[in-house]
Amino acid sequence: MIPDISKITIPDNRNKIIQFLDELIISPRTNLRRWSELTNQTPATKIGYIGQHLASLITGVPGTGSGARGDDLADHSEVKSCNKVDQVDKCKDCGSRVLRFQTHCPVCHSANINRKNDSKWLFSPRSQEELDQYLNLSRLVLILMDYPNFAKLDFSDIRILAFEIYPREERMSVFRRLITHYYHNIYLPKHNDERGKTNPMNLHPLMFQFYKCNPIKTFECIIHDIDSAPNIEINHYIEPSTERGLSTPSVDMPSNLLSTNEWEDLIDNCDYETEILPRLTGSKREPEFRSLSIKEQQKLLPYLDETLKAKVPLREIVGLRQTAVYRRSE
Known part of the structure; x- marks a missing residue:
């Protein structure tokens, strides 16, 4: 490359x-x-x-x-x-569009805004x-x-x-x-x-x-x-x-992006001493690490490098139809 x-x-x-x-x-x-x-x-x-x-x-x-x-x-x-940046947001109460710099809906004045990031x-x-x-x-x-x-x-x-x-x-x-x-x-x-x-x-x-x-x-x-x-x-x-x-x-991939099953499979499919332990932010022996909750485990292993990413299978890809039709507001 x-x-x-x-x-x-x-x-x-x-x-x-x-x-x-x-x-x-x-x-x-x-x-x-x-x-x-x-x-x-x-x-x-x-x-x-x-x-x-x-x-x-x-x-x-x-x-x-x-x-x-x-x-x-x-x-x-x-x-x-x-x-x-500057995506158009949406009022959760009346459904009106709200611009990013607006703190309240210009129609109903609600502060209950869905800020878009998609x-x-x-x-x-x-x-x-x-x-x-x-x-x-x-x-x-x-x-x-x-x-x-x-x-x-x-x-x-x-x-x-x-x-x-x-x-x-x-x-x-x-x-x-x-x-x-x-x-x-x-x-x-x-x-x-x-x-x-x-x-x-x-x-x-x-x-x-x-x-x-x-x-x-x-x-x-x-x-x-x-x-x-x-x-x-x-x-x-x-x-x-x-x-x-x-x-x-x-x-590196944030480890909290993995589902519960993906995380458990990753830990089970890795050699703890050579692949998990060296990447932890704190030293934990395997029994102690496995006794922790997933959230606690991910705090110790917050990111997955290329080696660990390769052990996580690619998810099923789902295609969606574009069925929405653009219409101007009445």
Whole structure:
């Protein structure tokens, strides 16, 4: 997994990334937020093309000017972007839409708001040729914008992450399994079904299937206090020419993502002394560890590295029909 150095032509990446974020993320959002308070329209921006610009700056590889067609980057990489920032929320009492910066429903004034965090990366192979393109990608670059403190309903900081998956590498072959299964077992049987259009394959950020693909995190930054005093902090960056081999670990999976059965099977299928004990945050002999509750065990083993992730089987993939029909409000 060595990037094509001949295609890396953008220098001074860190400084360019900071300038780009200031000019294309912070400034436009500031203006959109100000107008949103007047128009009651979402300040969210489509991240697709912005994500491609950002992917070029992170990888050092320019695009091909293809827009929505052709290679996203000159080294044949594909770029997918997901934006969880400024999603439109929903009032739990009256069902009205609520903008992210609104603390109360504008219709019924309830503070009982369902804050949305469900955006994902979408993959839609519609022919064997398109499937083969995904399977033979030299690199898949995943861009994510989200809130690092979403669980606390703190929307003051925005996080931007970049991950890389190399579908042709064995350690990342789960991506090939996912998209192949989707095409042959979900899309093909349903695409001519009049009862509803088949949804794309969803890859949810920071969830089970994502971690099973063994993505490598290449970039992370936090834009602190974006609505008051923006400050960009880059806290992780793998330089464009750095080899992404086995010495570069994939993202660890939080152990609490496993179901009870998955966790119990993992512990039973591992050699405790060589595979569990060295990874614990505290020293526990096996009988003592097994006597703990699952929650206590997971506190001692909060993350699963590639070795342990490989011991957890991929979950059954279920396809859903797109049956909802868009209608304007009456």
